[in-house]
Amino acid sequence: MAAASTSTKISSDDARHVIGGAHEDIRLTFACCQKAVIDRLEELTREADDILEKPQDEDNKLKEIVDGVNKIKQDTKSQLQHLQGPPTSDVSDKNIGNETGEDTTAGRFDVQSAEQCEDQSAKQWQTLEMKLEKILENAAMRYKFADYKNLDGSLKNCLLCLAIFPQDANIQKRTLIYWWIREGIVNATTEKTAEKVGDYCFKQLLKGRWIDPVNNNISSKKAREFKMDQWVRWLVIYLARKEGFFNLDKTGMPSSSPSICPRVCLLKSNKPPPRLESRRSFLGDINQEVFNVTAERLSAQDLFSKLKEMKSLLVLQLGRWQTSAERHIELVDDNSEFLKLSLPKRLRYLSLAGISRIKALPSSVQNLSHLKILDLRSCQNLEHLGEEIVFLKGSLTHLDVSECYMLEHMPKALGSLSQLEVLKGFIFVLRKLSISIGGEAKIQPKEMTKLKEINGLHSLAIIWGKLSLTLPEDDRQRLDRNWTELSYPSDLEKLDLRCFPKENLWLEPVSLKKLKKLYIRGGQVMNIDIQDESDTRMNVKNDSVEFLHKLRMEWPELEIWFPQLNYLEIYDCPKIQHCPQLDKEYVWIADGKPVAGYRGRTYS
Structure with missing residues (x-):
């Protein structure tokens, strides 16, 4: 995002304070005037009651009261005349006389008249509010529009997404970034995942003061929730309506009425979403979605049946977006109807975040071959995911099952989700992990070093493929570096490295104290470099090196670093020298003793 000029920034901040102060002053002035009028009328009414009890020589006083009431009415009319709607009947100026023709009710106001005045006052204030917001919207356009024009295209779209949220709403950073990903506004690059690109955009909006952290005491880097200033929100609503980003009514609130806007909002009315027609949005792609803004009761029959007709639907946000669990969303019909969805x-x-009474996912989930994000957080009745999730193995990148307290286990198919980048909410101990890297795999810098943070991992296998030849040379070198920068978990007992693409393979005995089995097969390895200044020896008992045509090593080196070694397999490694006598399976066993689990050479 291009930085706004200093003069523009100062003007924006000054205008924010001036307009905000004016808005509050008008509110307070109106409230004070309203209270003063009511207090004066109550005072006049009490005086009139006193006169009725002592009517003898109070004609002059009564006349003063009547004149006071009329003056209040005239002053109020003149002040609010420009706000008046269609003419309404005023309180009659004619005094109601008794049988003798005397005026005995001059200071009294009946309840119905008071209620009419109160209703009229509320309408007048509402009209005043609308006019005031129009003034402020214009002011926001004047002072902040220059900053908006300096945003790049993706940041503009990121900002317009905020128009859907109510005033003063606390919004989660994660919710917003997921939205940007699902819209295709942010995408992964060769250096960053989509989530990191979204995080960068979020920080740019914070930096430009388009959004503010909920907790002002924390740094922007740690911000997890944010709000949008009302002054900024006026501009965002105006722009979103102008661009057709959302279907918003005149007050800036989302509308569920039919429109050509590709984004449909679900509101509390519980009406099913209108039928969507395929069209190209201003983003350039067919991009249709259903977003639950305020709906709290969802029916599989009344609402979800419409989804069959929405063949171009890309985004379905039925769950809650709020940070608080106070907003309750419920599936009103039987769970069996939901399973048929x-x-x-x-x-x-x-x-489906926060929707109660969902026990399992519909079987049609297996047809979602393009699904990238599945958000199930706070589905507190969810008992199991089902093996259908295996059909998402080529697409699913984000799975959130946090606060799903009834979920007892994850399906075995979870291990087949090869594209999965983020798994949130389910606590389990990972014992065995296999990683396959190849083609244009977008491994980020230092990402492979995070393997050391996996506590309890006993078995790790990493298989490297060939880098794509279509990549530019700079990208190939960078990915090659990211692929091979390794750190190992401290609980590891078995390490299997296949087709390592570099000549030097580093091992750290200090971090591999529990390692018992080491397999190095294929690749470009020329040297196995044992890094350790404390002269620590490894407890490896089983070692296998295969298809390492470049590996230069001598048997005495292995004996030094692996003093506990009692099983060695060497196959097709012509440059290893002084190796002991191998049997017909290319295996050496210390002192001819059998090794537990030995079955000869294996590639499993």
Whole structure:
């Protein structure tokens, strides 16, 4: 995002304070005037009551009261005349006389008249509010629009997403970034995941003061929730309406009425979403979504049946977006109806967050071959995911099952989700992990070093493929570096490295004290470099080196670093010298003793 000029920034901040102060002053002035009028009328009424009890020589006083009431009415009319709607009947100026023709009720106001005045006052204030917001919207356009024009295209779209949220709403950073990903506003690059790109955009909006952290005492780097200033929100609503980003009514609130806008909002009315027609949005792609703004009761029959007709639907946000669990969303009909739900096959994003009474996912989930994000957080009745999740193995990148307290275990198919980048909410101990890297795999810098943070991991296998030849040379070198920068978990007992693409392979005995089995097969390895200044020896008992045509090593080196070694397998490694006598399976066993689990050479 291009930085706004200093003069523009100062003007924006000054205008924010001036306009905000004016808005509050008008509110306070109106409230004070209203209270003063009511207090004066109550005072006049009490005086009139006293006169009725002593009517003898109070004609002059009564006349003063009547004149006072009329003056208040005239002053109020003149002040609010420009706000008046259609003419309404005023309180009659004619005094109601008794049988003798005397005026005995001059200071009294009946309850119905008071209620009419109160209703009229509320309408007048509402009109004043609308006019005031129009003034402020214009002021926001004047002072902040220059900053908006300096944003790049993706940041503009990121900002317009905020128009859907109510005033003063606390919004989660994660919710917003997931939205940007599902819209395709932010995408992964060769250096960053989509989530990191989204995080960068979030920080740019904070830096530009388009959004503010909920907790002002924390740094922007740690911000997890944010709000949008009302002054900024006026501009965002105006722009979102102008661009057709959302279907918003005149007050800036989302509307569920039919429109050509590709984003449909679900509101408390519980009406099913209108039928969507395929069209190209201003983002350039067909991009249709359903977003639950305030709806709290969802029916599989009344609402979800419409989804069959939404063949181009890409985003389905049925769950809550709020940070607080106070907003309750409930599936009103039987769970069996929900299981029959036919989800649109092109969905990229599905959120059921916070919806109660969901025990399992519809079987149609297996048809969602394009689904990237599945948000199930706070589905507190969810008992199991089902093996259907295996059909998402080529697309799913984010799975959130946090606060799903009834979920006892994850399906075995979870291990087949090869594209999964983020798994949140389910605590388990990972014992065995296999990683396959190849082609254009976007491994980030230092990402492979995070393997050391996996506590309890006993078995690790890493398989390297060939870098794509279509990549530029700079990208190839950078990915090659990211692929091979390794750190190992301290609980590791078995390490299997296959087709390592570099000549030097580093091992650290200090971090591999529990390692018992080491397999190095294929690749470009020329040297196995044992890094350790404390002269620590490894407890490896089984070692296998295969298809390492470049590896230069002598048997005495292995004996030094692996003093506990009692099983050695060497196959097709012509440059290893002085190795002991191998049997017909290319295996050496210390002192001819059998090794537990030995079955000869294996590639499993």
